[in-house]
Amino acid sequence: MKDKLIEFVSIQLDKDLKEPLYVQLYEQIKLMIKQHLLSPGYKLPAVRNLAQNLQVNPSTVVNAYKELEKNGFIFSKRGSGSYVAEQVINTIDELEENNHIPIDLTDDLKILQGQKNVINMSTISLNPDMISIETFKQVVNKILERDKGYAFTYQDSQGYLPLRQSITQELAKKRINTTPEYIQIISGAQQGIDIVARAILKHGDIVFVENPTYPGAIAAFRSCGAKIIDIKLTKEGIDLVDLENKLRKFRPKLIYVMPNIQNPTGISYTKANCRRLMGLARFYNAYILEDDYISGLCYQEKSPIPLKAYDTDDRVIYIRSLSKIFMPGLRLAYLIMPQVLAQTLLNVKHISDIATSGLTQRVFDYYLREGLWQEHLNSIRSVYKTQFEFALRMAKKYLPKDIDYLKPQGGLSLWLNLPDRLNASEIIEKARNEGVIICDGAPFFVRNAPNKQIRLSFATLSLAEINTGIKIIQNITKD
Amino acid sequence: MKDKLIEFVSIQLDKDLKEPLYVQLYEQIKLMIKQHLLSPGYKLPAVRNLAQNLQVNPSTVVNAYKELEKNGFIFSKRGSGSYVAEQVINTIDELEENNHIPIDLTDDLKILQGQKNVINMSTISLNPDMISIETFKQVVNKILERDKGYAFTYQDSQGYLPLRQSITQELAKKRINTTPEYIQIISGAQQGIDIVARAILKHGDIVFVENPTYPGAIAAFRSCGAKIIDIKLTKEGIDLVDLENKLRKFRPKLIYVMPNIQNPTGISYTKANCRRLMGLARFYNAYILEDDYISGLCYQEKSPIPLKAYDTDDRVIYIRSLSKIFMPGLRLAYLIMPQVLAQTLLNVKHISDIATSGLTQRVFDYYLREGLWQEHLNSIRSVYKTQFEFALRMAKKYLPKDIDYLKPQGGLSLWLNLPDRLNASEIIEKARNEGVIICDGAPFFVRNAPNKQIRLSFATLSLAEINTGIKIIQNITKD
Structure with a gap:
């Protein structure tokens, strides 16, 4: 039985580049190993199989595998195939x-x-x-007293309404006006990126990302078969010249950005940069996915304004985690959905996991309402x-x-x-x-x-x- | 900007059927409305757009829409398009x-x-x-005392190891021998179905399901572009004649079944039926996805044996919820992964939501270990x-x-x-x-x-x- 080579579907080999195809392939597999997308002991696909999948000559794959083996990333067993090697350092x-x-x-x-x-x-x-365990304990106990068994029943797929209301109020302080009907509760920011990818990307669609960017987003876009184009960053934000050149050429469906305290660079977009980015997205008709990754940990006097606040024509999908900074393992985030995408995003959320834990939602609603979160x-x-x-x-x-x-x-x-x-x-x-x-x-x-x-x-x-x-x-x- | 018609990607129209195409389309959209996949107020795609997506004549879509309108499922606004109607009864x-x-x-x-x-x-x-709120409170408090802040940190993507060990021990009682390395913790059974679908189904792949079956599974398979073939049920289990005929003809990648207390029919497969199903799956080389939906609520003396216990060549992916029966809103389940699929399933889980709530995992581990779950x-x-x-x-x-x-x-x-x-x-x-x-x-x-x-x-x-x-x-x- 041949399985779909899901890890490899979105490898991008470009014959127009100076770099030989086998080097491109080598680099991309190497990166997958470094990103732990392929773990030690993972059996690489057979040469013929991968070559067919990527529509390249088998010798391209053979040469890439040789190079990977030479550099210690993989090893081969005679008659059995190639495997990802234990990386040099292990426990640490x-x-x-x-x-x-x-x-x-x-x-x-x-x-x-x-x-x-x-x-x-x-x-x-x-x-x-x-983390204050005491506060958390008190809140959980209060919620259980208050809601009893209802804290354990299925939650609405879009999310616990009181929480969506609390979030709307928080957002107003950040100059974002929305209503609970456009808030979708999700099980962490990664799920948000994945849901957006699945809702709007078709195989072959183009996505722009910052260079460098968050690897979990790359993986989600690739899993939808999207082609990823990276855009340079400057100290003021996204490189507008590079962006406009590539917009003209590639017409992406989606632009994925972290405008405040970008991960990993720490860059924050200037106001002018935000405005220009919005203008370009409008002109070239692309959605923007704003991952408001860690702006809660801004140490300046004034808290940063999200890009979403500049969004006049409802094209920014905004993701923010509620749990990340102090309880990341609890997996709670939300996204603001453009009206035109709301139904599709809701459907994909339902297919993904029906709903996010109701108890977690009720706990965080309490944190927000009582000012404990802040x-x-x-x-x-x-x-x-x-x-x-x-x-x-x-x-x-x-x-x-x-x-x-x-x-x-x-x-x-x-x-x-x-x-x-x-x-x-x-x-x-x-x-x-x-x-x-x-x-x-x-x-x-x-x-x-x-x-x-x-x-x-x-x-x-x-x-x-x-x-x-x-x-x-x-x-x-x-x- | 044209969005992908994700709700409609997997509508299956078959020219070889006696039923006219527009009736087939009518029936399928009607079902989507009844299943709440399309909500009241949802704007249906433009005729030309849907026709293009389904590769049918625009008149097929026009006639299907007319029929839907006649029967009150949709309404049209002049110059604006067609919308899903409020269904007759609303609050109730x-x-x-x-x-x-x-x-x-x-x-x-x-x-x-x-x-x-x-x-x-x-x-x-x-x-x-x-639901015993008191017990749950005590367990949460104990876990927080024991693990402190670690209860809130990121959990391993595959799941909290002690929980995977507890599950392995529970499974041994059901005659399933596995090890923690093949257990994947997931955020509810629906996520399991979705992850399996994404890991092994390509656009156009065929999936067999029981007729009738769980709608959430249909939605997940469709979202991967799979074609769905339904297999009859008898009082003894799956209809083996229908199954074999269709296996010969369609060669599915996956067979999705609920062999114990099937949803919605309540049918339980006999042992002979289970063995024969396994034999056919082996012969025609298909994976089986066993959704062990509610066997915990079997009222017989002897608890039912999962199909997975009959699996001699590692082709059954087994899904079971830990939370469903008494705390469904907490979203916790697991799957047993065939060795050959393990890495791919892990990758898809990581892309989906990184990991399931660590606190929930720790709480359920305690429930299992201390016999509270049972x-x-x-x-x-x-x-x-x-x-x-x-x-x-x-x-x-x-x-x-x-x-x-x-x-x-x-x-x-x-x-x-x-x-x-x-x-x-x-x-x-x-x-x-x-x-x-x-x-x-x-x-x-x-x-x-x-x-x-x-x-x-x-x-x-x-x-x-x-x-x-x-x-x-x-x-x-x-x-």
Whole structure:
């Protein structure tokens, strides 16, 4: 029985590029391995099968596999096929969490406890000790008292109405006017991206993404067979020249952006950039998917305005997580649906999982209504602001001057651009030998990752650990 | 901007059938409206657009729309298009819950309180009063004490390992031997069906389903562009002659079945039927998706053996809900993955929503480990057994002899086959006028619903209400 090569459906090979096809294929499979889309022990498709799927000559696949084997990404068993190899570093490597990519922190803890000196600058998940268990307990108990068995019954597919009302009120503070009928409750931001992809993308449709961008979005778009085009970023936001050139050429169905504290770069779009982006999307008639990834952790006086607030003709689909910053494992987010897409999005949500946990929705509704959500966010923000500012000071003090980084308006990490003399993969390996785990920038690129970016996060670190970690990186990177 | 007509992608029109194409189209759109896949106010696609999508003559669509309008399913606004009409009965109609199709029970309660005498024989959701809130509270509090902030962190995409271990132990009791590495935790059974569909079905692939079957599965298969073929059921299980004839002809990729207390018919496959089904699947090389829908509510001495226990060559994907019977709104289920599909299923789960709520997983792990899950199930089962036997007695006593129904081994409903002299839609309407809500059988058919089936459920009723409800049906249906 031949299974659909779902992991490979959206590999894009372009004969017009200078790079030979087999190198393109090599790079893309390598990235899939690095992104853990293909795990150690995974059996790669037979050459003939993959070649047929990609409509290339079998020799292209043979050469790509050879290159992968030479570089240790795969191994072959005589007469049995090729398999993804265990990657060089194993237990510690599993700590590398690429943004949303989940790991079982209980397991991590065990590993960490066995390796006391590890400084994990890779994870951007919150330090679990910062969550107020007491408040949560009280809220759950109150909800159970109040709603009894109804807290466990099926929820409306669109979401618990009181929660949708609370969200609408929160949004008004961010200059977004909408009504509960256009709010769809979802089980985390990733589900939102997936639902949007399934609702509007056909096989072969084009999606624009920022370069670099969130790998979970790339995977969702690819699973619908979409072609992905990456758009450059500048310090002001999306590169408008690159965007307009490509809009003219490719006419995308969807543009996926994170305009506030972009992941992974930390860039925030200026107001002018937002307005221009909206104008271009209107002119070229594309939907925009705004992933308001982490704007709750902005450390500026004024909280950032979402792109959705600039949306005058209902073309921005806005996704925001309610749980991410302090209870990511609870999987609760929402999206604002353009009127014309509402019914389709509702249908896809229903097919996906019928509805999001009613109990979780009721709990978060209570958090929002009673001001507890904002209170938590404020307390977490003030802790992280200190860490953030400390991390920036340490970076300024210790990092070599030719390592370039932006000062983001918020978030939990710094995105470093390395000079010619340094390579990301080497630094990551050296740092690991010193007990510091760093996130590789490669998985955030749609293709041809330049091996010049790393992300330093401080989500679970003490100030002392930030200090030690950055000093170790100083030692490794100094001229 | 033209959106993909996702609701319509998998309409199947067959020129070889006697029925004209426009009638086929009429029937299928009617069903979608009845299944609430298209809601009141939904704007139907323009004639030209739908005709193009379905590759039929525009006049086929025009005639189907005319027929839909004549029968009150849609209405047209001059110069603006056609819209789905409010269905005849509204507030009460919303109570009609087709199996998994969710409704906000808090809202229902309000409606019910306003209409004291309504007897809802439609819902198969549990009576919320039967859930032990105290136990749940204690468990949540214990988990929060034990795991603290880790209860809120990202869970491994495959699921919380201790829970996968608990499930493996439960399965051994049902003669299924597997290991935690082949268990995938999912956010409810619907997500499982959807993930399986996305992992193995390509556009145009063929899926076999029982006739009638669960509408949520039909929707998931259709959303992948699969063609759906329905297989007859007998009182012993799947109709093996019909199955083999169609296997020979269509070579499906997947066969979707509910071998124990099938939904909606209540049929349970005999052992011989299970063995033969496995043999045929092996010979014709198809995967089987077993939806173990409600076997926990079997009232026989011996608990039913899943089809998966007969699976000698790893071709059955088994789905079971952990939350459905007593906390359906919490959305927790699992699937057993054939080895060859495991990696693909994991990838699709990750794209869908990264992971299922870690807190919910930890809570249910505790329920399983401490025997609380089994305890709850036992107590609920004994209550429902009484109701079930009472409903059967009342049905035998009051229903006309020409109404045919099976005595199922368990579950929460009876599936009635009406004689020629009666029509489902008429009975439903008359019953509604008397304050009794009945579930129409039509949405459970892939196409050409015969208008001869209704489902009577007693999930939320007292014995007195069961008595009254069945007597009212007696009055409506008597010769």
